[in-house]
Amino acid sequence: MEGLSEPNAWLLMTVGDNRQHGGNSGYDDQVDVYYTWDSTVPNHANIKEGDRIALWDKDRLLGLSVIEEIATETKEKLLYKCAVCGMAGIKARKEKSPLYKCYKCGAEFDVPRSQTVTVTEYRSRHDAAWTALDNLLPGADLRTLCESPRSQLSMRPLRWDDFRTAIAAKGADRAVERVDHRRPDFFFPQGHRLEIVRVRRGQRQFREHLLASQGESCAFTGEAPSRVLEAGHLYSYAQLGVHHEHGGLLLRRDVHRLFDDGWLAVDPSTLRVDVADPLERYPQYARLHDQRLRADLHDSQVQWLGHHWAEHRAS
Numbered sequence: 001m002e003g004l005s006e007p008n009a010w011l012l013m014t015v016g017d018n019r020q021h022g023g024n025s026g027y028d029d030q031v032d033v034y035y036t037w038d039s040t041v042p043n044h045a046n047i048k049e050g051d052r053i054a055l056w057d058k059d060r061l062l063g064l065s066v067i068e069e070i071a072t073e074t075k076e077k078l079l080y081k082c083a084v085c086g087m088a089g090i091k092a093r094k095e096k097s098p099l100y101k102c103y104k105c106g107a108e109f110d111v112p113r114s115q116t117v118t119v120t121e122y123r124s125r126h127d128a129a130w131t132a133l134d135n136l137l138p139g140a141d142l143r144t145l146c147e148s149p150r151s152q153l154s155m156r157p158l159r160w161d162d163f164r165t166a167i168a169a170k171g172a173d174r175a176v177e178r179v180d181h182r183r184p185d186f187f188f189p190q191g192h193r194l195e196i197v198r199v200r201r202g203q204r205q206f207r208e209h210l211l212a213s214q215g216e217s218c219a220f221t222g223e224a225p226s227r228v229l230e231a232g233h234l235y236s237y238a239q240l241g242v243h244h245e246h247g248g249l250l251l252r253r254d255v256h257r258l259f260d261d262g263w264l265a266v267d268p269s270t271l272r273v274d275v276a277d278p279l280e281r282y283p284q285y286a287r288l289h290d291q292r293l294r295a296d297l298h299d300s301q302v303q304w305l306g307h308h309w310a311e312h313r314a315s
Contacts, residue, residue, distance in 0.1 A: 009052040009160035010043075011146055014062070031055055031062055033127040038077065040119040043155040052160055052179050053126060054142070061137040064167075065126035066179045071191070077119045080112040129259060137166060162251040174261045207231035210250045218265065219295040220273060220288055232256045234304030249295060249306055262312030266293060266305045267288040274313060 014031055030239035035055070037044055047067065054064045081088050083100075084107035090100050098108045128293060145166060164176045207230070216226045231234040258264045263276040264285070267311050275289040297305075 009158040011156045011158045013154040026309040059137045063132040067124045084110040218252040268306035
């Protein structure tokens with residue numbers, strides 16, 4: 001549709017000291033929940049809600065998701081610069097002395113220049129569709145999948161179709177499907193765009209309803225703290241856009257992901273758990289096989305579980 005483009009895709013670098021940029025002290029990230037950057041970073045204003053992201057630590061892929069919201073805040077930030085040329089291309093060294101080296105002019109020094117600047121800080125949330133894929137692809141492969149393979153930026157445009165192919169070759173195509181289902185690319189007639197809020201509206205109330213009706217218990221594994229329990233839909237909410245009263249179960253986060261991917265399923269005729277072959281080598285999941293669900297089910301929930309079973313176990 002004219003005027004609307006495909007969401008971008010990004011390779012975002014995270015984890016500790018590797019995220020020093022322009023002589024600053026780094027950024028606060030929680031890899032499976034949020035990502036932080038500010039207006040001193042190249043591409044800072046180009047990332048948008050709905051963009052697809054892959055996170056890495058320079059050595060390996062960590063996981064992928066889609067950005068569901070971005071919050072901004074104005075802050076004061078302390079920057080460090082070369083004591084000789086005044087440029088920001090410096091980095092603290094862990095083992096050599098002097099402590100700093102400028103990669104612009106080559107100067108070495110222990111005390112850098114400092115400057116306080118006003119910046120816009122961005123924090124994006126991506127936990128809803130997050131899938132951990134630790135070490136599925138090495139850093140060298142990820143670099144080749146960027147639009148500019150030799151780029152040194154912490155936020156790099158990613159060739160999504162090529163990335164999808166590489167992920168699918170490793171057997172993780174369901175993770176990419178989950179990301180694509182969260183994208184805001186649904187349209188009403190007359191060209192009105194249904195934004196990403198469609199995926200999130202009512203989710204908190206839906207979870208509270210499940211907690212009230214099912215208690216602090218994962219339907220597969222039993223009692224668990226509420227903070228680790230997610231409201232899992234028994235159908236694709238991204239496609240239907242409706243929270244059915246009896247259309248969900250409380251699931252531990254890991255169980256939720258495995259259920260979505262079909263690695264855990266429930267036989268609707270017996271209400272017993274079926275564990276897919278790849279999970280059998282993990283005792284915590286293997287012991288769930290042939291166990292009854294830990295929740296009392298409404299007829300509608302059994303019907304939804306039947307649809308899930310038909311999709312993932314029909315063959």
